[in-house]
């Protein structure tokens with residue numbers, strides 16, 4: 001008897017395992033496209049037509065930023081709720097229903113994306129941000145809707161478990177992991193209202209031909225209403241792992257349960273009213289609104305700094321219990337040989353680096369320097385591409401034995417894998433940041449122009465490209481090692497000698513946390529009020545100016561007909577001078 | 592061994608950002624390294640680390656496995 | 661598995677060699693590390709000042725302030 005998760009909750013372990021495998025499949029395909037893009041952009045190996053670049057980029061973005069992350073999240077959250085409440089889900093059939101809905105949604109979304117590689121009429125090369133004027137096949141939006149509804153039901157499942165548990169434990173505090181799940185879910189419900197509105201009211205009817213046009217700025221704003229908090233939806237499961245797994249694996253306890261609750265409450269109330277910070281360069285939104293978004297964003301630094309403190313202090317507690325001493329000497333006492341620990345620690349370190357480039361992005365004026373350049377891609381490969389993805393891969397080495405009952409195939413390969421990801425990302429992300437400072441654009445298949453050269457301050461653009469390609473190759477190798485381990489573990493036979501299903505204890509427990517922290521209704525109400533403050537005026541003024549369904553707008557299926565020049569001119573002019581110019585150009589070029 | 596193999600691997604990995612950023616930082620004080628030069632510097636640094644880590648500590652090598660990991 | 665503080669206090673990892681409670685624990689190492697991080701951040705901000713601002717006109721917020729003070733739009 002080892003008390004693994006699969007022994008305590010055999011039925012739930014199956015769902016969690018299915019969610020993990022779905023997420024890994026997305027990671028594999030998305031990662032493959034990652035290296036294809038890298039080699040194409042840098043010019044090392046271009047085997048496809050540059051017009052197909054956007055199809056590749058859409059698949060990379062959607063599969064990694066949406067599918068991989070969220071499938072992993074629902075697996076972890078289901079594990080967290082069942083483990084910390086110590087009760088099975090209320091109805092396992094319901095759990096399979098939401099999982100199934102997410103799978104069907106993903107498949108329906110993937111079909112038009114992949115059809116973009118064929119000669120068929122169908123395509124959805126709209127990038128993972130999918131706002132107008134880019135238009136995809138209706139199936140793409142429909143699939144997304146099903147996927148999101150699946151996550152809503154998943155949230156309902158977790159709430160249902162909590163309500164049932166509360167009936168039996170009326171006077172107990174919500175266990176920390178469940179608290180984290182519930183606050184994150186509430187944030188997600190508020191945030192997804194934005195995409196739901198964007199898709200159901202505008203993009204889907206427009207793509208079906210039910211309405212003639214949409215107001216591009218409105219759909220962009222609704223997208224970013226969701227687009228910023230989705231960042232925290234990726235991050236919260238990683239934070240959860242740092243709070244409740246990392247201390248235990250370091251040999252210590254979580255420094256403070258109350259502080260952890262404060263952090264999650266702050267994310268619930270501050271994540272949504274900040275989305276406009278992605279639109280600092282959008283014409284049509286007044287500077288004052290952007291300034292408010294910037295202020296809210298800076299407040300978000302607070303929970304991030306609290307997290308840095310709590311998590312590092314918990315690690316230090318572990319290190320000192322293991323005999324570590326000194327101001328920095330305790331670092332040596334940490335279990336660096338354990339891939340679960342090393343991966344999460346390296347992920348956290350890269351997140352600290354991303355904190356700096358994030359502050360640059362967040363500043364309204366400095367943002368002008370880096371907006372839509374390769375810098376931004378460098379930044380989010382440190383955040384979602386490493387802090388989140390590497391944490392997920394590292395905890396997979398702990399979760400796999402729990403949900404399969406089998407021993408990990410190889411711990412040494414696992415350690416090599418996480419270290420390799422760190423090194424690869426160092427090379428790739430550093431060069432992306434520097435390239436961005438030179439003005440090299442993101443989302444560009446061939447970032448080289450006739451009669452113009454980017455000038456590097458140090459070295460040359462050729463060297464930056466080499467660094468990016470090298471980093472991308474190391475990352476791909478790291479992925480291969482990861483999948484070898486996943487497959488090797490799946491093929492192992494059952495083992496009786498596995499660690500028990502536990503998470504970290506706390507030094508200062510929930511009894512020290514003020515009761516009001518557990519008042520989810522209060523925090524949700526505050527969150528909604530803040531959202532209304534931050535968004536009602538910008539939305540009203542956007543609608544007042546451009547109309548609900550916009551000035552007449554000509555959609556752009558990205559199956560590039562008359563050439564790239566046409567594409568760029570129309571995009572620029574639709575965004576800037578809207579209707580007339582675009583129509584004139586298309587009438588001229590298109591017919 | 593002064594530190595565990597795992598820790599050594601991680602320390603070696605840390606040389607990557609150091610070397611990569613060092614080149615940029617040095618350029619600000621007008622020291623321009625070529626790629627080859629910084630690669631050599633990096634390999635040198637890793638070499639020093641290896642020597643430091645693997646050099647037998649004067650006595651009690653026997654306690655080695657007890658104090659690591 | 662719902663963990664109250666004392667219930668699980670003894671279930672420690674094998675490498676564990678001493679027990680440090682809430683009151684004896686002084687996270688000085690954390691302070692040191694975060695302090696170093698903070699210094700790096702300050703240095704980078706300072707550095708950015710040279711990259712972005714020296715020799716440039718005030719942008720967005722600076723411009724708004726100038727506008728508020730003088731009623732004159734820059735550019």
Ligand code: HEM
Pocket residue numbers: 031032034035037038041057058060061064065068069127128129377381384385386389441442443444445471472473475476479
């Ligand atoms: C093998 C590892 C990876 C490589 C080589 C890679 C490479 C790239 C490159 C070169 C781009 C920029 C293309 C452009 O702007 O023209 C990109 C974009 C992107 N990557 Fe990755 N990446 C990898 C892993 C990841 C991971 C793990 C995630 C997230 C979990 C991720 C998320 C994204 C997103 C969201 C974009 C933006 C897509 C867009 O602009 O629409 N990548 N990737």
Ligand SMILES: [Cu+2]
Pocket residue numbers: 227228231275277278
């Ligand atoms: Cu954001």
